[in-house]
Amino acid sequence: MAGIISFHCARCGRERASAPALTTCQCGGPLWADYDIETVRDGFRMESLAGRDQDLWRYREMLPRCEPVRLGEGFTPLLKACRAGKPLGLPNLWIKDESRNPTGTFKARGSSVAVSAARAAGVKALAIASAGNAAASLSAYAARAGLEAHCYVPDDTPRIVLEEVKAYGGRLYLVEGPLSEAGKKLRADLPEHGWFDISTFREPFRLEGKKTMGYELAEQMAGNLPDWILYPTGGGMGLMGLWKSFGEMEKLGWIDARRPRMVAVQASGCAPLVQAFEKGAKEASPWGRPDTIAVGLRVPVCAVSDLLLKILRESGGSAVAVEDGEIRRASLTLSRQEGIGASPEGAATLAALQILRERGDVRESERVVLFNTGWGGKYVDSLGPPE
Ligand SMILES: Cc1ncc(COP(=O)(O)O)c(C=O)c1O
Missing domain, CATH: 3.40.50.1100 (Rossmann fold)
Known part of the structure; x- marks a missing residue:
């Protein structure tokens, strides 16, 4: 895997030499790939991406070097959501529409x-x-x-x-x-x-693939990342991937040291991270039986809850739980006001934004990005017929 020079454990920091089929660190922590950023820095600039393939492999300098298995993944649109933003008093709301990916997520x-x-x-x-x-x-x-x-x-x-x-x-x-x-x-x-x-x-x-959402966001926002990112969080790879990309992009000179406030959105029927965040705990306790229509959020045990909670706190973000009824309403808003077919997980971020606005956490002038992580069409059975 040339390009990657080593791996380190995101929990204990121990270094591991590059090897093809790695699993986890001895301590059970997740391994992060490290790249020779000094060497690629000069040739890998945001401006040099223009003519590249329109998929996530356009960031190949910061991915494992191997023959890609491609189906057109990534390069998803960042859609301005004026009609959904209006009732929230947010003129700068965007939706990163990940439902356009192969198999819809x-x-x-x-x-x-x-x-x-x-x-x-x-x-x-x-x-x-x-x-x-x-x-x-x-x-x-x-x-x-x-x-x-x-x-x-x-x-x-x-x-x-x-x-x-x-x-x-x-x-x-x-x-x-x-x-x-x-x-x-x-x-x-x-x-x-x-x-x-x-x-x-x-x-x-897998984390390396997920982190490309951050690279795309930076490219689509010309290096000026939003004030807030709301991400539906189960196992936490999406949120952690974004965070990893920010550190790398700062070293590459694509962004400065500022970070978006990261918000983990969960369903009230399975919200171990939210519970831990609110209690000020260092890690989440296992949740009993998950009960929510947001299938991707039915994750009762999060193996990296300690690391995710650190990201949320370090970024000045939050963790918010939403009810299935709120998810259904938000899903309808996205489809009827914006033409976006959101999965319950994606719709949950809009419901959570409403809560953050009511609390006065997000201000009118701030720029917010919601991640619609999946396509609503997969959930016709659970979302039920529109009202
Ligand atoms: C549509 C959707 N959104 C969000 C998530 C949660 O992602 P993560 O496990 O990376 O936190 C999942 C996971 O299954 C999912 O399927």
Whole structure:
């Protein structure tokens, strides 16, 4: 993986030499890839991106060097949301519409980079424990790469997502209980099969794909990042990927030391991070049985809650929980006022923004970006018919 010079643990800081099929640090912390930024800095400027491919591989200097497995991931639009912003008194509201990605979610970014890196390392079979969307995405990218995908998902995952996995040739393993149970079952089965575990924070390359959302945002906002970013957070890869990109871009000279205030948005039916944030705790306690229509937020145990809470606090951000009813209303606002088909997770960010506005946390003059992480069409069964 030339380009990457080493890895370090985001929790304990221990360095690891570059090797193709890394998992986690000995301490259980997630590994972050380190690049030789000094060497690429001069040739890798925002202005030099103009003629490049319109996908996430346009940031190739800051990605693992391998033959990409591509389906058109990334380079999603940043849409000004005037009509949704008006009742909130926010003239500077944007939506980064990740629903345009292959298989309809931002998970495509992580899958593209991680499947590319795994294939380059000689891996033939991949496995994942997923709330659903990452499994569908992995199945599509594994198909494209000619690899096997073994997907462990909770048995209450929406039917459409299960059909998606099967349609792309992924092998489904339905597990009773929440995502944490699916993870336990997968780890019990792994040794027998020798699959490569690509689950959240089990390897370092999905994060590399997710971080490209930050690079795109900087490019689309000409290096002037917003005051606030609201991100629907389950396992926390999206939020952490954005944060990693900011550190790298500062070293590259693309942005200054200022950071957007980061807000983790969760559903009231599964809000371990919000609970910990509000209590001033250092890490989140496991949540019981998740209960929300926002499938991607049904994550009762977040393995990196300590690191995410640090990001939220360091950035001067927050953590906000929203009810499913608020999510449904926000979803309708986005579809009817903006023409954006938002997933419940994406719509949750608009509902959370309303709460932050009511609290007086976000000011009228501030620039806000919401991430619509998935396409609403996948959720017709759970969102129900429009009122
Ligand atoms: C549509 C959608 N949004 C948000 C998330 C949460 O992302 P993360 O696990 O990176 O926090 C997921 C995860 O499954 C998802 O499917």
